Amino acid sequence: MLLRLDTSDTRALHEQVAAAIRRAIAEGECRAGDRLPSARALSTALDINVNTVLRGLRELRDEGLLEFRRGRGITVAEGAARRSGLQIKVRELMAEASRLGYSPSDLIDMIRGPA
Template sequence: MLLRLDTTDTRPLHEQVAAAIRRAIAEGECRAGERLPSARDLSTALDLNVNTVLRGLRELRDEGLLEFRRGRGITVAEGAAAPRSGLRIKVRELVAEASRLGYSRTDLIDMIRELS
């Protein structure tokens, strides 16, 4: 699993860690039952404090995406994969609704950029 954080992102680092792992799960890079690197290994790879990484991992545990097991480490929870196809369906619905309301794709992209 290769995680990268965006240095221009203004969100707290633990949220960025959680988001990167969420995306890896959604993209199928991490599958249910698969073991993640230790918090210490992730912190070294990301050049972050281990407590920052742990905070992001705990957030995912609380969401039900990860399981912490003594002696087994951190694994992706069964049924955790939120398939990317589900997001694609929602994006298609959004594009269709925008079109129905008279907005172009460019207009929609501009609206999304304004939210960032």
């Protein structure tokens, strides 16, 4: 898995790490059951702090995309590709809504539809 961070990107580094892995899962570069490199290996390859990488990995774990298992390391969760693709679309929708002046609660109201 080849990850690159964009130095011109204004997002926090941990968000960029999570986005890069999320994209790799959505595009099929990483499949369910695949083992990811260790956080230390990723931090060395990306030349960023290991805690920054861990924060991005925990975000993906919380989204259900990764599993942390003692002795097995970090693996891609079953069904992660579907969830990853949806997460990407949700983030794009949130960014577009924000650009247009809508709040997250406005989006929730739109999704719920008329009362």
